[in-house]
Amino acid sequence: LLTDKVNSNSVLIGEHLFAMGINVSRVTTVGDSLPEMTAVFSDALNRSDIIISTGGLGPTFDDLTRQAVSQVTGRALKEDTVVLETIRGFFARRKAAMPENNRLQAQVLEGAEVLNNPNGTAPGQLLEFPDSKHDNKKKLVALLPGPPREMLPMLEAIAGRLKPFSGILQKRFVLRITGIGESLVEEKLRPVLEAERKLESGVVNFGIVASHDMIIDMKATVSGTDEMEIDETIKNIKKEFRDILGDHVFGEGRQTLEGAVGELLSHKKQTLALAESCTGGMVAARITNQPGSSAYFLEGIVTYSNTAKERLLKVNPETILAHGAVSQQTAVEMAEGVRSISGADYAMSITGIAGPGGGTAEKPVGLVYIGLVSPAIKEVFKYQFSGTRGDIRTRAANTALDILRRYLLNPKGR
Amino acid sequence: LLTDKVNSNSVLIGEHLFAMGINVSRVTTVGDSLPEMTAVFSDALNRSDIIISTGGLGPTFDDLTRQAVSQVTGRALKEDTVVLETIRGFFARRKAAMPENNRLQAQVLEGAEVLNNPNGTAPGQLLEFPDSKHDNKKKLVALLPGPPREMLPMLEAIAGRLKPFSGILQKRFVLRITGIGESLVEEKLRPVLEAERKLESGVVNFGIVASHDMIIDMKATVSGTDEMEIDETIKNIKKEFRDILGDHVFGEGRQTLEGAVGELLSHKKQTLALAESCTGGMVAARITNQPGSSAYFLEGIVTYSNTAKERLLKVNPETILAHGAVSQQTAVEMAEGVRSISGADYAMSITGIAGPGGGTAEKPVGLVYIGLVSPAIKEVFKYQFSGTRGDIRTRAANTALDILRRYLLNPKGR
Numbered sequence: 001l002l003t004d005k006v007n008s009n010s011v012l013i014g015e016h017l018f019a020m021g022i023n024v025s026r027v028t029t030v031g032d033s034l035p036e037m038t039a040v041f042s043d044a045l046n047r048s049d050i051i052i053s054t055g056g057l058g059p060t061f062d063d064l065t066r067q068a069v070s071q072v073t074g075r076a077l078k079e080d081t082v083v084l085e086t087i088r089g090f091f092a093r094r095k096a097a098m099p100e101n102n103r104l105q106a107q108v109l110e111g112a113e114v115l116n117n118p119n120g121t122a123p124g125q126l127l128e129f130p131d132s133k134h135d136n137k138k139k140l141v142a143l144l145p146g147p148p149r150e151m152l153p154m155l156e157a158i159a160g161r162l163k164p165f166s167g168i169l170q171k172r173f174v175l176r177i178t179g180i181g182e183s184l185v186e187e188k189l190r191p192v193l194e195a196e197r198k199l200e201s202g203v204v205n206f207g208i209v210a211s212h213d214m215i216i217d218m219k220a221t222v223s224g225t226d227e228m229e230i231d232e233t234i235k236n237i238k239k240e241f242r243d244i245l246g247d248h249v250f251g252e253g254r255q256t257l258e259g260a261v262g263e264l265l266s267h268k269k270q271t272l273a274l275a276e277s278c279t280g281g282m283v284a285a286r287i288t289n290q291p292g293s294s295a296y297f298l299e300g301i302v303t304y305s306n307t308a309k310e311r312l313l314k315v316n317p318e319t320i321l322a323h324g325a326v327s328q329q330t331a332v333e334m335a336e337g338v339r340s341i342s343g344a345d346y347a348m349s350i351t352g353i354a355g356p357g358g359g360t361a362e363k364p365v366g367l368v369y370i371g372l373v374s375p376a377i378k379e380v381f382k383y384q385f386s387g388t389r390g391d392i393r394t395r396a397a398n399t400a401l402d403i404l405r406r407y408l409l410n411p412k413g414r
Numbered sequence: 415l416l417t418d419k420v421n422s423n424s425v426l427i428g429e430h431l432f433a434m435g436i437n438v439s440r441v442t443t444v445g446d447s448l449p450e451m452t453a454v455f456s457d458a459l460n461r462s463d464i465i466i467s468t469g470g471l472g473p474t475f476d477d478l479t480r481q482a483v484s485q486v487t488g489r490a491l492k493e494d495t496v497v498l499e500t501i502r503g504f505f506a507r508r509k510a511a512m513p514e515n516n517r518l519q520a521q522v523l524e525g526a527e528v529l530n531n532p533n534g535t536a537p538g539q540l541l542e543f544p545d546s547k548h549d550n551k552k553k554l555v556a557l558l559p560g561p562p563r564e565m566l567p568m569l570e571a572i573a574g575r576l577k578p579f580s581g582i583l584q585k586r587f588v589l590r591i592t593g594i595g596e597s598l599v600e601e602k603l604r605p606v607l608e609a610e611r612k613l614e615s616g617v618v619n620f621g622i623v624a625s626h627d628m629i630i631d632m633k634a635t636v637s638g639t640d641e642m643e644i645d646e647t648i649k650n651i652k653k654e655f656r657d658i659l660g661d662h663v664f665g666e667g668r669q670t671l672e673g674a675v676g677e678l679l680s681h682k683k684q685t686l687a688l689a690e691s692c693t694g695g696m697v698a699a700r701i702t703n704q705p706g707s708s709a710y711f712l713e714g715i716v717t718y719s720n721t722a723k724e725r726l727l728k729v730n731p732e733t734i735l736a737h738g739a740v741s742q743q744t745a746v747e748m749a750e751g752v753r754s755i756s757g758a759d760y761a762m763s764i765t766g767i768a769g770p771g772g773g774t775a776e777k778p779v780g781l782v783y784i785g786l787v788s789p790a791i792k793e794v795f796k797y798q799f800s801g802t803r804g805d806i807r808t809r810a811a812n813t814a815l816d817i818l819r820r821y822l823l824n825p826k827g828r
Contacts, residue, residue, distance in 0.1 A: 007421060007424075007441075010421075010443070023445075024445075025444075025445065025447075025450060026442060026443070026444050026445075026450065026454070027421075027442070027443040027444075028440060028441070028442045028443075029424070029440070029441040029442075030439075030440050030441075031437075031438075031439065031440075033439075036439060036440065039461075040440070043457070047453075212563075274716075276695075278702075279699070279702075280695075280698050280699050280701070280702025280703065280707075280711075280714070281690075281694075281695030281696070281697075281698030281699040281702065281714050281716065282695070282699040283695075284694050284695030284698075284699075284716045285693070285694050285695040285696040285698075285699045287694070288692075288693075288694025288695065288716070288718060289694065289803070289804065289807065291769070291770055291771065291803055292771070293694075293718070294718050294719065297694075297718050298718060298719050298722055299715070299716055299717050299718060299719065299722040299726065300694070300695050300714075300715075300716035300718075301713070301714075301715055301716070301726070302688075302695065302698045302702070302713055302714035302715070302716070303713050304702060304707070304708050304711050304712060304713060304714075305708070305712050305713065308712055308713040308756065311755070312713060312715070312726075312755070341725070341726070342722065355705070356705055357705065357706070389703070389705055390703065393703065
């Protein structure tokens, strides 16, 4: 099926090209059909200066990229003896004979440069030829393999060849925001978005992307010809955004909530322990996904049963009896329990009903209590999340991380 | 940036259409540029019977899908008073006034049917018109919103309208495989793949997709005109694959390792407890992502520090001193500890070096011990995983789940 997998290569390639000042105008995904592929390549050659294709360089009958480009460019395919030896070598290092099929991967387009593949058998190919419509311009066609770990090194290897196509200067930033709705973000930022940022020589574009995990990305792209002006503009917009949104901004670029929490804990040299029920270890798994988290994360206890809450976290059985496992009282005792057992500076607890079953009129699916305990604080926050079991768990985990983050940022203000 | 996010709608739509016997020939992603968009729509109208677009129906200046389709089809856009009232109602239910911007979403193409949007403000639109090149054929253009939860109900609503375009019958299956390499899977299945499956009236296509988390999907698509023949063929191929691969097959379709483990534990009415170090709660988080997991999952203990291993899991400090926290001996004591504390039937432990720091010549990054303890078994498995911190953690988690799964399937054979 053509649509079996999402196309993650386009994201990787788009980022590389953007940083070079080259914009992607179109991404097309096409099946393993020679007529379809030649139609796409021929259309792309008409429209674009650079064509980067990924995939279809494998050793089987349905790997047709080489043939399609050969047809469209009129360049013959010939077996390259050096490439063939390289492929044989790849198998020899794995103590295997090269299957006869793989011979197909040694077929190189006439005049193409071969791009080495340290992570696989399919070499890439790079074609450069004069643009028939413009005297001084060239066109570039790159055939790269599909797996990202094979594709990316080649993309880096041809960076120098892409450089001449680089247009305007452009830079961008992404602010990561949580704890506030998309429409409110837009409303608060509107004065900045609407203030026409007249650069001497460029434009500013904004974009806002909200996801179902309650994280919002506010993006800005600034392009022009004057790098100093671009840098200054980015600095100013970022500051205005941050002034307006305050600590709803938890980071830039690819920062995560667990990353922000980890940096704050590291910086303050403080430690954390967790008692999770409905999130079942998700918060611990995310915290420990950070390299170096052993410096601040002591332990996590996932108590799915009531007896585990009593036995491991010293929750009073009478508390559960009187108020239920999903209650403010149980949340406090869970957090206090894991804090006293671990000796951590901060302890958090999460108990809720993730669904789809287990809800009642009084305690519906999505009800979640999050407890935070430190020497200076003892608080429980109550939420009613919506969505699937997965949504509720992710929202509870993100909210818990954000509560801790904001408390670490500003212990007195809360 | 056009390439900021992966296009997950194409996967969702492709699956829906496949099940109806309609194949997707091309997926194009294009930026918010009117000339680019009209070029794509006009090309698509030339080539295809059905065009489904997602996104660009929002209320802002860069939502251009309506305009692009209007230009290409020559149909004017007019404000629809019923749609306008529906949008006002959407805001009224949220006790908000409709921002003036949203008026744009009431613009409907001449002759288009409006598709209701219960989950957002942007209605979908459906255009049907005669194919100018074929007397008895029609073309269909659907404008759907970008967010999947808004898009999917509309896709289901227009299923009846897509039906007349349905071609051949086709069915498919996916077998999910782990614990064996891709090349070995291919080698073992080759006799089945190569045996030409001559159907009276159809074809069989195979595909194999390996991912970096050590799970392999073996797919087969059977298409033809005779449904009984298709069903029989699928049944036979599936059986042949399963006979060859045995318990390396952990499920079909969207089955997960934690789903397979959960079903086995449920079925046997047995319980599980976990002691995780390097995976930091990932296995517990995945196990508890299954609805109903509270029936078989008792508790998980994430011990990142040595003292937590000693205190919570009763690991002997001398064991850690003599052999280290990442050792066969510690893995055994972690699993025994959590089993005796929880009273679970099965207990697993995972301790390893996820990196990027912390490795030594003797115990390199990627070294992981996985322990499994039950009344009948006490085993530790040693692995050397490669990849990033995330890869190593995911591989360790998948491997632990698979060890348990295979042990539950066949307790005596191991």
